[in-house]
Amino acid sequence: MEADVLARLVDALPEGVVVTGAAEMEKYREDFARDGSAGTPAAVVRAEDAAQVQVAVRWAAEHRVPVVPRGAGTGLSGGSSAVEGGITISLERMRAVEIDQACQVAIVEPGALNVDVKIAAAEHGLWYPPDPSSYEICSIGGNLATNAGGLCCVKYGVTTDYVLGMDVVLADGTLVRLGGKQIKDVAGLPLLKLFVGSEGTLGIITRAVLRLVPVQVAGATLVSAFPTMTAASRAVVAIRQRVRASMLELMDNTAINAVEDWRSHGLDRATGALLLAQSDATGAACEAEIEMIRECCEREGAAAVFTTTDPEEAELFVAARRNAFLALEQRGSVLFEDVGVPVPLLPALVDGVAGIAERCGVEIAVVAHAGDGNTHPLIVYDAADPGSDERARKAFHEVMALAIELGGTITGEHGVGRAKKPALPDQLGDDVMALTRRIKDALDPDGILNPGAIL
């Protein structure tokens, strides 16, 4: 890019909004996926409001410069990896959260963290359900861009289920306002839903209206130890037939030991697989649900079952599950899988992943939002060792191929980004890829928005 072109961007925005220093650029190059594709941006626009996003996008459109939108940079698929010579628009400064209690909605800027929305809602007795494990560090904008899931989704659904309205800056800099505070709205094409999960390839979200619901409290938590992931997965399938649990998570022996190595949560290192279930029913209904869950676990060979109604005790186990990513990262480099299958195929998926680990000679820890059939096989490897790197990447692609073979998906909640792009056509097929391309070309004819992500 010629210097005078960049200078025009710098001049068009208030001082400090556009940064170009090499050290700064380094900070914005990658997200948590560290997928290896990242270039160095020519500039980072740390926008303070939607108007500044529009200015930057208009400039990019005029000069055909790639634009990568970025929230907190905690993505696990390389969806906000910088493009060489492009600009990254960071939304980290736009973090206002306003609660409209009467309407039971949160009006949020994309840089606000998921936890900020939860805290603000709780002050009004309200709850924003979607809860990625990274909810304390990930941004709402990133959640919207990937249609993020989490632990409570098994009962309460994913991000798209809570979006009532959004402001989106399109590829030509136009800002469109979609939806609003009304709960039901079918006026016109469902454009709102098209942008949730579009990973910054169709527009940049600058504001969202999120639906809130009255606070729910987990009545009871059940923790069940199993000798194997297969047995634990079978229990999950059985539980889902009988109970609508508000949480249904799994972690395998490798994940348990990684968490214990990092910071002891009091887990038994000998456990083959740990199942965490919660019921947020009340009173006798809660007891009945927990009892049904216990029956399913015991029938599938649970070694030990523990239940508690103490929220603090429960949180120890849930935190262990949430911290698995962080703990695994202490052991080496990690490739983050996010494969999902129809729930009854969960045992086949975990068995298949174990086979891939053995065949490829890599360590794969598995944690899972098991009640939704969504698993995170985490491939731990040594990035400095070319052999280890190669084996890990082979396993990475084999796990995705396995999910597709089982009629599932390469990504349940993290997004395709750049890391999973090569496997996408295998899942979707040529016709759906062509349809995807048509939508992309219609909304971003010059291909400036997050080029290299998804397509």
Next chain:
Amino acid sequence: MEADVLARLVDALPEGVVVTGAAEMEKYREDFARDGSAGTPAAVVRAEDAAQVQVAVRWAAEHRVPVVPRGAGTGLSGGSSAVEGGITISLERMRAVEIDQACQVAIVEPGALNVDVKIAAAEHGLWYPPDPSSYEICSIGGNLATNAGGLCCVKYGVTTDYVLGMDVVLADGTLVRLGGKQIKDVAGLPLLKLFVGSEGTLGIITRAVLRLVPVQVAGATLVSAFPTMTAASRAVVAIRQRVRASMLELMDNTAINAVEDWRSHGLDRATGALLLAQSDATGAACEAEIEMIRECCEREGAAAVFTTTDPEEAELFVAARRNAFLALEQRGSVLFEDVGVPVPLLPALVDGVAGIAERCGVEIAVVAHAGDGNTHPLIVYDAADPGSDERARKAFHEVMALAIELGGTITGEHGVGRAKKPALPDQLGDDVMALTRRIKDALDPDGILNPGAIL
């Protein structure tokens, strides 16, 4: 259309699939909206499977013939009004419903009725929540095309929340398979969601995978009589702040009397407004919810409050509410409104509608999925009297303008179709209309799919 062109379509499909007789054409001209725009189709294709839909669409694409998809014809916005000289593809013969109990999904063809899916699911202890008032006569394909709502949506969400997969025939006859039986899937753009609510303007849905949940049972029903709709609406706003009811419906005095005139449900004709609320919590939680609802009603001036835990007794009231459309139609022609606002503005909306009725000199009955802020002002008029017709149409547009002024929507669940199209740009604005047009042109460049609907 030249006779040999039509003959090619007839020849390309099995005998009896394509019908062209004048009497048959008349049956397929209009839907329940009778919006006055309908032409006479050159032929109706009563497809038996997706391949036949593809054949018909390929033929239409080749000859640039308009294609109107049609389910059960119960639409209330003219979304399946026939286009003069075009073809209507009726999905009424494609009505297979298969339940995959292990996956907790229904695999359905579009001509299956909503009630067929509910019954099939119930045989496996499962439930398909979306429940338009017309659930016994409306098709799932129509529900998908309009993203239909219903009575339980206040707690359980709308059609789009239950769609996991769909087969869609595109404007060139290509069939794409989107999603599947996996619950969470963010692989690629959210194309699945783009077609739910697209009213047949982007593709024709030939199969859907619908998410089912374990059966819920309404624990208790509360019926509260109010002197006015304003007071009843205020109670709804208050209830929503405290309770997540599983039903929260309103009907006004005009609707009550219409229902009683048609078939007595034992309602008190003097009641200004009737509120129907249900809780499907269990045990003490259910009692607590009903008690909170009662408090809200009494605080807002309820004249009488009645509660029951007898499902049959409850069903009498719910049926009265559901039958309001049918009952009103006995009084004359009806223009069906479907306006929605953020819930706290519900009292302002019902007051405004009453003002419009008075000003325009028309009768407007109001029933409402009040807990979602979604109302159905039903304008009763005499189609044979030009003065009545004119006043009714004036009121129709004023009600939509009022909803827009209150920051709401012209349609919460029925769709835009042809009847509400003139008001759509007022709600969405030029930029969103332009975006809509871009998507439409990308997917249907020749504009053959349901021309005249939405756009």
